[in-house]
Amino acid sequence: MIKIYQIEKATKNDLEDIRKVLWSAFDRIDPLEKFELSEWFKDFNHYYSLVIRDKGKIVSNLCVRFYEATIRGANLTIGGIGDVATDPLYRNRGFVRELTTQAFKEMKEQGIVVSTLHPFKMSFYEKFGYATAETIDRYDIKAENFRELPLADGITIHELTNPKEASILDALQRTMSRFGSMVYFRMEELEKLIETPNCYLIKQNGNPIAWVKFWIYRVGFAREKLATNFCAFKTNEALQAIVHLMRVFAMEFDAISEFNYDGVPCMWEGIPNIPIQEFVKDRFALKVQRVGGFMLRVIDFQKYCELIKIPANVEKTVVIEINDRFCDWNSGIWKLTPKNGKLVTTKTNDKPEISIDDLMLSRIISGLTPAKTLLAVGLIHCSQETAKNLEAIFPQEYFYVWNRDL
Numbered sequence: 001m002i003k004i005y006q007i008e009k010a011t012k013n014d015l016e017d018i019r020k021v022l023w024s025a026f027d028r029i030d031p032l033e034k035f036e037l038s039e040w041f042k043d044f045n046h047y048y049s050l051v052i053r054d055k056g057k058i059v060s061n062l063c064v065r066f067y068e069a070t071i072r073g074a075n076l077t078i079g080g081i082g083d084v085a086t087d088p089l090y091r092n093r094g095f096v097r098e099l100t101t102q103a104f105k106e107m108k109e110q111g112i113v114v115s116t117l118h119p120f121k122m123s124f125y126e127k128f129g130y131a132t133a134e135t136i137d138r139y140d141i142k143a144e145n146f147r148e149l150p151l152a153d154g155i156t157i158h159e160l161t162n163p164k165e166a167s168i169l170d171a172l173q174r175t176m177s178r179f180g181s182m183v184y185f186r187m188e189e190l191e192k193l194i195e196t197p198n199c200y201l202i203k204q205n206g207n208p209i210a211w212v213k214f215w216i217y218r219v220g221f222a223r224e225k226l227a228t229n230f231c232a233f234k235t236n237e238a239l240q241a242i243v244h245l246m247r248v249f250a251m252e253f254d255a256i257s258e259f260n261y262d263g264v265p266c267m268w269e270g271i272p273n274i275p276i277q278e279f280v281k282d283r284f285a286l287k288v289q290r291v292g293g294f295m296l297r298v299i300d301f302q303k304y305c306e307l308i309k310i311p312a313n314v315e316k317t318v319v320i321e322i323n324d325r326f327c328d329w330n331s332g333i334w335k336l337t338p339k340n341g342k343l344v345t346t347k348t349n350d351k352p353e354i355s356i357d358d359l360m361l362s363r364i365i366s367g368l369t370p371a372k373t374l375l376a377v378g379l380i381h382c383s384q385e386t387a388k389n390l391e392a393i394f395p396q397e398y399f400y401v402w403n404r405d406l
Helices: 012-025 095-109 122-126 163-179 187-195 236-256 301-307 358-366 371-376 384-393
Strands: 007-009 047-054 057-071 074-086 114-117 131-141 155-159 183-185 199-204 207-219 223-233 266-270 287-298 318-323 332-339 342-347 354-357 402-404
Touching: 007 095, 012 047, 012 057, 012 074, 047 095, 057 095, 074 095, 095 114, 122 287, 131 358, 155 236, 163 183, 163 187, 163 199, 163 207, 163 223, 183 187, 199 236, 207 236, 223 236, 236 266, 287 358, 301 332, 301 342, 318 358, 318 384, 332 384, 354 358, 358 371, 371 384
Parallel strands: 074 114, 183 402, 223 266, 318 354
Antiparallel strands: 007 047, 047 057, 057 074, 114 287, 131 266, 131 287, 155 199, 199 207, 207 223, 318 332, 332 342
């Protein structure tokens, strides 16, 4: 007989069980007694956890967190998925599929139109209709591989200590959209960055041009690295100053660290378009890894289309057929009619110009890869005209979408 497992919402009394599941599922190096849940687990106003139990014990967990973001000009509440974990003894029973399906149903009932997540493995979440919406590269850099670069004229660097200066950091981070960054900190998070050590503001002739935050990243039990993925800069001189500062820190850290025997004390995470390789002596000595970023999935297609803004000059209607394996309310034939910068979406019996599944739908609207490119690489199948019209409605765009958490 096949055993039926119930999906429930966890309570605060379940946090210890959830902690044990997360620790066992992700092969933590630290002992269980030292593993702590993230702070946001304690915030039940913006978060809840769906769980599956066996004999009263939680064996699988999926968290849903709500946050505000702006996508294509619309202020939306996002359903972020995280801490997806199953006890190793209970894997391969479809628990994550059941939890994810339930999460989608609840998001729809709560008016959520888009879900996002940081993937541990992109191909795993593509099965549930999540498409890549941002990519991040990770560079490992030996301290001695940094080029010795002088600071440009008029450059000054000082450590930030006053949280009121968070507005300066916010203005600088928004300039990074030119590189394709869709990730920003909320003001309260920027204030937290300033309140902890090693957050620096860089000015040129008195004008703010960059900021950077350093911290020590633990790798395994006996290795540490100097790391940053928190930085923003307006000019080449500003990036050069950040690299200069990181080199100074790296050389000092390499000299005093008792853990680093391999001379690789630096880790830089950033958007692929930032030319880190130009600031090292030997680019072939760089260790580069594509580590993802975040993924996005459409939960309620019709409502999403009603909320977003589209370019005001778009006029061509597109008829699209959707087969959504998890959110069946999205399935059907839809007529997308642009009207004065908005999109009217109605069910129709017209012949579709393109048929797609949930993953392709998320790819089309994600902003990372435009429809004409998806057609060119064979991921969607339609006429050139249809791809052109879809891209006009959902253009490649670097939009404010993801609020990072510390």
